[in-house]
Amino acid sequence: MTTTTLAVLVPLLPFLGAVAGLLLGRTAPGFVRPLAVLPTLAAAILAVLVAVRQGGGKAVDAATQLTPTGSVPVDLALHIDGFAALVAVLVGVVATCVQIYSTGYLREDPRYPSYAALVSLFTSAMLLVVYSGDLMVLLVGWEIMGICSYFLVGHYWETPEARAASLKAFLVTKLGDVPFLIGLFALAADAGTFRVTGVLGAVASGGLDHPTLVALLLLAGVVGKSAQFPLHTWLPDAMAGPTPVSALIHAATMVAAGIYFTARLLPVFAASAAAMTVLAVLAAVTMVGSALAALAQDDIKRVLAYSTIGQLGYMAGALAVGDRGAAVFHLLSHAAFKALLFLAAGTVIHAAGTNSLTAMARMRGLARRVPDAYWTMTVALLALAAIPPFAGFFSKEAVLVAAEHTALGERDLAPAGAGWTVLIAGLLTAFLTAAYALRLWLRAFRGRGADAPDHGRQPIAMTAVLWVLAIPSLGFGLTVTRLGDWFDGGDLTPTLTTAVLGTGLAAAGAVITYAVWRTLAARTPAPVAVPHVAHPDAEAGLVEAEALHLPHPAADPADPGRALLGPLYGPASDGFRLDAVYRAAFVRPVLAAASLVRFLDREVVDTYVRGAAGSAKGLGWLVRRAQTGNVQTYLSALLAGSVVLAVVAVVLANAVAGA
Numbered sequence: 001m002t003t004t005t006l007a008v009l010v011p012l013l014p015f016l017g018a019v020a021g022l023l024l025g026r027t028a029p030g031f032v033r034p035l036a037v038l039p040t041l042a043a044a045i046l047a048v049l050v051a052v053r054q055g056g057g058k059a060v061d062a063a064t065q066l067t068p069t070g071s072v073p074v075d076l077a078l079h080i081d082g083f084a085a086l087v088a089v090l091v092g093v094v095a096t097c098v099q100i101y102s103t104g105y106l107r108e109d110p111r112y113p114s115y116a117a118l119v120s121l122f123t124s125a126m127l128l129v130v131y132s133g134d135l136m137v138l139l140v141g142w143e144i145m146g147i148c149s150y151f152l153v154g155h156y157w158e159t160p161e162a163r164a165a166s167l168k169a170f171l172v173t174k175l176g177d178v179p180f181l182i183g184l185f186a187l188a189a190d191a192g193t194f195r196v197t198g199v200l201g202a203v204a205s206g207g208l209d210h211p212t213l214v215a216l217l218l219l220a221g222v223v224g225k226s227a228q229f230p231l232h233t234w235l236p237d238a239m240a241g242p243t244p245v246s247a248l249i250h251a252a253t254m255v256a257a258g259i260y261f262t263a264r265l266l267p268v269f270a271a272s273a274a275a276m277t278v279l280a281v282l283a284a285v286t287m288v289g290s291a292l293a294a295l296a297q298d299d300i301k302r303v304l305a306y307s308t309i310g311q312l313g314y315m316a317g318a319l320a321v322g323d324r325g326a327a328v329f330h331l332l333s334h335a336a337f338k339a340l341l342f343l344a345a346g347t348v349i350h351a352a353g354t355n356s357l358t359a360m361a362r363m364r365g366l367a368r369r370v371p372d373a374y375w376t377m378t379v380a381l382l383a384l385a386a387i388p389p390f391a392g393f394f395s396k397e398a399v400l401v402a403a404e405h406t407a408l409g410e411r412d413l414a415p416a417g418a419g420w421t422v423l424i425a426g427l428l429t430a431f432l433t434a435a436y437a438l439r440l441w442l443r444a445f446r447g448r449g450a451d452a453p454d455h456g457r458q459p460i461a462m463t464a465v466l467w468v469l470a471i472p473s474l475g476f477g478l479t480v481t482r483l484g485d486w487f488d489g490g491d492l493t494p495t496l497t498t499a500v501l502g503t504g505l506a507a508a509g510a511v512i513t514y515a516v517w518r519t520l521a522a523r524t525p526a527p528v529a530v531p532h533v534a535h536p537d538a539e540a541g542l543v544e545a546e547a548l549h550l551p552h553p554a555a556d557p558a559d560p561g562r563a564l565l566g567p568l569y570g571p572a573s574d575g576f577r578l579d580a581v582y583r584a585a586f587v588r589p590v591l592a593a594a595s596l597v598r599f600l601d602r603e604v605v606d607t608y609v610r611g612a613a614g615s616a617k618g619l620g621w622l623v624r625r626a627q628t629g630n631v632q633t634y635l636s637a638l639l640a641g642s643v644v645l646a647v648v649a650v651v652l653a654n655a656v657a658g659a
Contacts, residue, residue, distance in 0.1 A: 004062045011127035013039040018120035025113025036116035044092025051085035056486035079133030082486035094252035095123040104459030122148040126253040135194040153241035156545045165240040172234040176224020183217025203267040215275035226258030229286040239301040243346030250308040251339035263324040280320035280418035284425035286313035291432035295561045296572035317422035322413025323402035325487030333395035336472035337383035344377035350540035356552040362449040372463040376470045385434040394477030397494035434509035516560040524558040
């Protein structure tokens with residue numbers, strides 16, 4: 001088969017698996033798991049073949065016109081360059097791991113068939129975004145992901161947390177999608193085409209008439225989809241969904257779509273210095289703010305959620321300084337270790353019966369209960385903290401190197417101020433990232449108190465996936481630095497300056513956190529009881545659903561995050577109260593307007609409607625009362641009416657004559 005045919009099959013197979021899974025979920029439940037895993041696995045294998053054939057060389061382009069659409073046609077087009085080929089492999093591998101993991105994690109869930117089908121559809125939509133060479137077709141995959149995220153985040157719809165989180169994720173991302181859609185039309189109007197190659201050609205020839213307006217409109221959609229400040233608040237709340245869904249959204253789909261889209265159309269953004277500066281500032285605020293918030297979270301998944309926001313900030317920062325190679329490198333690296341972190345966290349939650357780090361800190365021996373999760377999560381946290389030689393070190397250093405080159409004026413794709421902004425924020429975030437990564441590890445696996453519950457080994461489907469993802473988390477960085485042809489031919493190796501600064505700050509963050517933890521632990525007596533937790537002998541997904549209802553224990557005085565943040569701890573734990581700002585600025589005015597409309601509808605509009613109905617009813621009552629059946633009454637009324645008409649006629653005649 002040709003490369004084009006293979007590429008068409010990559011998003012098509014998960015889509016067909018989703019359709020078959022929905023159709024056969026009730027009638028033939030035995031086929032649900034094979035239909036969930038095999039099409040996604042096949043798509044991953046085909047994506048690898050496409051990547052091998054593409055080879056990081058000339059992009060593969062193919063197109064066919066769907067239907068005439070006027071002056072700006074919409075084509076079913078493919079555009080597969082080195083970035084697209086690698087990201088498709090990433091999506092296929094992570095989605096396959098999530099599907100395999102879910103067969104064990106949700107093995108007793110009655111809604112597993114619809115869940116698995118939605119995951120397949122989610123995967124297909126992201127692959128469509130990755131391979132699409134037409135912006136309108138890309139938009140289809142973009143919107144399908146939003147719909148799938150709504151249903152998957154709300155999987156445990158019985159809980160108010162899941163219902164609220166799914167609605168919030170949908171509305172916040174749609175808030176960014178509206179200007180995004182307008183930006184796509186404005187871009188097509190300037191370029192005369194929706195084709196990616198045509199748009200890039202128009203940018204190269206200076207054909208964009210409104211580059212700043214277009215870039216800022218598109219940036220709104222990217223900020224919403226990739227959870228960047230100020231539209232990031234939906235992502236931590238989305239942790240109410242099942243852990244495998246969190247792994248998929250945070251690693252390979254949804255949030256990665258915005259970064260990938262910006263990388264693909266980076267010349268459009270680079271055509272406006274204002275847009276690049278805005279992107280740099282947003283990335284810097286996102287990085288630092290999310291790292292501070294992660295250091296104050298008690299829910300293990302919310303720590304990882306804020307971590308994802310921060311790492312996406314690194315990717316956006318790389319794009320803001322004009323280096324899409326560094327951005328995609330960190331996207332690929334982050335996907336491996338973040339998927340591993342979430343899936344390992346799911347195993348830990350199952351073992352502990354709670355998602356509270358404070359509760360885990362009061363359990364002794366949790367690491368012995370889940371050795372696979374313990375060791376693989378340790379690898380992933382080292383990669384997250386950018387400790388060499390783990391994958392995160394090389395990709396994060398690539399971002400810092402790109403920022404350094406721009407700050408020193410060695411690159412002219414972005415203003416030097418954008419480079420300094422990203423560089424300083426990136427170094428500070430490296431310190432904070434190591435601090436919250438070590439805090440999570442200490443509180444989850446170095447608890448004190450009663451023994452953690454023991455319910456035997458985890459299903460092989462869950463543990464095997466962890467070790468598969470641990471491989472790229474460890475060795476991916478060294479491999480990619482030798483694949484410069486796949487990344488615009490750029491040099492992704494660290495420089496001495498950024499390596500020393502970045503690693504030194506990360507080591508300092510870890511050392512300070514550990515010293516604070518040891519000091520607090522020595523001063524605080526070990527707890528004598530473990531707080532109430534969900535029953536660990538149940539299926540993992542049911543444990544997680546039950547854990548959503550459990551209150552988190554009181555604040556732990558031995559929490560190093562509280563000591564490190566000081567007065568910032570309270571605001572950081574609440575996401576700097578940005579949700580409260582949104583409630584005051586947007587939610588309450590909208591609800592007040594809705595109440596006013598409801599009042600006007602009920603008291604004004606309905607009053608007229610009821611008055612009209614009452615008038616007709618009263619008139620009918622009068623007419624009915626007049627219908628007595630007495631002929632004499634009718635004749636008397638007729639005579640009286642004739643007299644009245646005669647009098648009126650005489651009066652009117654005199655009035656006319658007098659005039």
